[in-house]
Amino acid sequence: MIVRLGVLSTYPTTQCGIATFSAALVRHLLAAGADVGVVRLVDEPQGAAPLVVHEWVAGDDGGARRAAAALDEFDVALVQHEYGIYGGPDGQDVLDLVARVRVPVVTVLHTVLTRPTPNQHRVLAELVERSAALVTMTATARDRLVAGWGVDPARVTVVPHGAEDNRATAGTGRTTSTRPRTVLTWGLLSQGKGIEWALLALAELRGRAPLPTYRVVGQTHPRVLERDGEAYRDRLTALTEDLGLTGSVQFDGRYLPAADLRAVVRSADVVLLPYDSNEQVTSGVLTEAVAAGKPVISTRFPHAVELLSSGAGILVPQRDPSAMAAALERVLTVDGVADAMAAEARRLTAALLWPAVAAQYLDVAAGVRHVALPAAV
Numbered sequence: 001m002i003v004r005l006g007v008l009s010t011y012p013t014t015q016c017g018i019a020t021f022s023a024a025l026v027r028h029l030l031a032a033g034a035d036v037g038v039v040r041l042v043d044e045p046q047g048a049a050p051l052v053v054h055e056w057v058a059g060d061d062g063g064a065r066r067a068a069a070a071l072d073e074f075d076v077a078l079v080q081h082e083y084g085i086y087g088g089p090d091g092q093d094v095l096d097l098v099a100r101v102r103v104p105v106v107t108v109l110h111t112v113l114t115r116p117t118p119n120q121h122r123v124l125a126e127l128v129e130r131s132a133a134l135v136t137m138t139a140t141a142r143d144r145l146v147a148g149w150g151v152d153p154a155r156v157t158v159v160p161h162g163a164e165d166n167r168a169t170a171g172t173g174r175t176t177s178t179r180p181r182t183v184l185t186w187g188l189l190s191q192g193k194g195i196e197w198a199l200l201a202l203a204e205l206r207g208r209a210p211l212p213t214y215r216v217v218g219q220t221h222p223r224v225l226e227r228d229g230e231a232y233r234d235r236l237t238a239l240t241e242d243l244g245l246t247g248s249v250q251f252d253g254r255y256l257p258a259a260d261l262r263a264v265v266r267s268a269d270v271v272l273l274p275y276d277s278n279e280q281v282t283s284g285v286l287t288e289a290v291a292a293g294k295p296v297i298s299t300r301f302p303h304a305v306e307l308l309s310s311g312a313g314i315l316v317p318q319r320d321p322s323a324m325a326a327a328l329e330r331v332l333t334v335d336g337v338a339d340a341m342a343a344e345a346r347r348l349t350a351a352l353l354w355p356a357v358a359a360q361y362l363d364v365a366a367g368v369r370h371v372a373l374p375a376a377v
Contacts, residue, residue, distance in 0.1 A: 006074035028358035068100035104132035132368040140302040141281040162357035163291035184268035186217040194274035201324035273298040295341035311344040
């Protein structure tokens, strides 16, 4: 029997990682035969869009009640959770919604903190209580739920983030051209991405190895742009000039269409993730890099530790440009290192591709569609 899924999430045209994730998941759920509708989280009304059955406008009186009613038209509600996408302190408005939904709720947790504030802990605890099943994208996030919220591990399914198949086909890989190698960091730009450490690493690498071209691709995060403008990008540009790297560093501030971005990823020789965070349990960029068969150099955030430890990447400490420089030197100059990392990435790819991921979500939904819930308010 076909499962009817109502997805609660940010969604295009919103430009954020969860919107991109949900759009891809919905597309592949439909391809797998599911009936899917989207309840879109928006700051302002966006109007009609394919598959969007309702919009929950932030701050709208009665918005949670109406969004819950829209989700109740489906067999299962698939709720994407990140504190910042819902209204109220620490996104607590989501609790009003899940208290009203009458169909089983599967909550997908994009962030599970090791040191939440008391209110963050309360919000997630109540969301967990109202959920028939929980999905995390890493074992680390599942373990944090068990340790920090006392969740029964049997209630949690680990499903990878998901990625398109972006492996290079025959004839599209690296050639023997004399162009500089390309190192790529991409994604919405904001403080904490660690680009300054990557720039310092390039400066340290100079004189030890031929400098690669370092591409930083992606627009500034819309919420950061609204609050701070281009202050972070401007600081990075100034640092690039101070370090004498303007001939080797390219900043591309566009939000690229998916096909164009996949082409950029395929053209890279190495993906560099110099993130500052020690908390990040989910990274779509990391998943997509591995699924493209690219060698990855990453700081030791939890998702990277979990996904790269078998050999698909090199892990370095946060805020350590010397370690990043050493890793770049090794991958770019030591014969066989990049090829071995890419081979391991390709071995991991099958489990990360969206068709496999969508099938796991359908299994989770089928397992809870008849679960009895606490009485709705």
